[in-house]
Amino acid sequence: MVEATNFIEQIINEELSSGKVNGTYTRFPPEPNGYLHIGHAKSLCLNFGVKEKYNGKCNLFLDDTNPSKEKEEFEQAIKKDIEWLGFSYDEVTHASDYYEQIYQFAVKEIELGNAFVCDMSPEEISANRGTLTEAGKESPYRNRSIEENLRLFKQMREGKFADGEKCLRAKIDMASPNINMRDPVIYRILRETHYRTGDKWCIYPMYDFAHPICDYLQGVTHSLCTLEFEDHRPLYDWVGITLGFNPKPRQIEFARLNVTNLVMSKRYLKKLVEDGKVDGWDDPRMPTLTGLRNRGVPAEALKDFCNRIGISKANSEVQISYLEACIREYLNANAERAMAVLKPLKVTITNYPDNQTEELDFDINPNEEIKRTRKVTFSKNIFIDSDDFSLAPPPKYFRLKKDGYVRLKNAYIIKCDDIVFDKDGNPVELLCSYVPESKSGSDTSGIKCKGVIQWVEESTCIDTEIRQYGYLLKDEEYPGQDFGERMNENSVKIFNGKVEPYVMENDFDKAYQFLRTGYFKRLKLKDKEILSEIVSLKDNFNK
């Protein structure tokens, strides 16, 4: 028996020990009508987590019962994302794989007297459904004979009726306080080409009818879904009971994932793509899995996040800093380090011999057990980030300033002697002197300096573009900035390393931190200098 880490596993444990089930079979059931987002990752981790934990099975089930919204493109994208996350499913199934069987089950419901063909229009059905407090009215077609229902339903399939002219309804209870039980429609006529079955069908089962059947047919033991389906569970069970499913799959609901500041509704994301507000579903600003991937978020970090936030039934909103903590943790342990500067500022080390160079060893990742190193060439002419130099340093400024010392990472301590300005008064070059005996690893200079900055070497620079991305923000929280904007794009000189563009935080209330080329730099808000940096970033963001 494995130890349960959430209420669903607890339920599974109980069922396993009572003998109600003797194994688990779950399914990840997206509708192929859009790309997967971070919310789906939670469901993915849950369903595949159960599979791994109980040595069970898990299918990728594409819930394609509404051909007007679904596309092959989405199915392929979904598979690619799941692959990226590293999950392997036992089978790929579709609701459409079971259309014939679902149809036969509908016939069975009619034969059992549990369903009837209704001639009312969608408007009439809606008008007769009643309200939250009043019972609905029974359809005048509710008591048709089984024979007539059978004949009519067959004709529906044969295309004898127009879209919406008739539908098949479950005969349950128009007075039920649960509106889902008021004779719900279970089959509708819809002439729409399905991306898999083409024009073979002109009637399609509704989710509420198809889902329990597909679960049963696949041998699913636990049908995990989000909270909004709680009210549908009685209907889910009704289908299983009336059709005599044994064993009957059990639906269990859990709270969907909300992350502060992230827009997550598929409807909204789709609109962003269609309106061209973003470059596509894979735009790094999107909270889609493919967007996060493009942003540089490691799959392992995302899975770690999903596992750490847990599963419960309480509506909640997880702070994005939690996601970032997971990403940071993974990256810190695994990212290959390289140095980079975003805004190059030339530094000439005046007392360093003109033609001299030195090969310096850099750890590719200081945390790895078997250290790998990389050579970096130090010489008279290098570049640093202009953000690491200040003309008007605030108190406790550790980095480079006029007449101040700073350590060039893994190299020497330098002192800024002079500044060359352009005609606009901006510094374009720093004239510095180095302390020869301060070389990293053999420093005998006795100079203590707190600041350590990155640098890149001129002759081996390669130009690469690094982009910083903001998040898509919820418009209700940030009026007027509903889509966010791409933040500044800088040409950057990268030394000897691959760049994974990634900006971690836009939570301006907290701190601003980002990763450049696997190298962390964390700045605290209490530092006034940083505050202005954040403000300027925010300004960029607002443009």
Added chain:
RNA sequence: AGGGGUGUCGCCAAGCGGUAAGGCACUGGAUUUUGAUUCCAGCAUUCGUAGGUUCAAAUCCUGCCACCCCUGCCA
């Protein structure tokens, strides 16, 4: 208003009648050639609220309050 849910630290979240785990965030302090990392310490006398049962309640009972979901031939 009828039904279905949920309320434990700023944010997640364990707990299932025996006297409040953990993570994120935050705050101190130590190490540090990344203002990172690492380390050590601190961080709910209290579990939406008011009563009740009990030797004992976050856990059981009752009332109240707050929030979420439900009136698609969407999923």
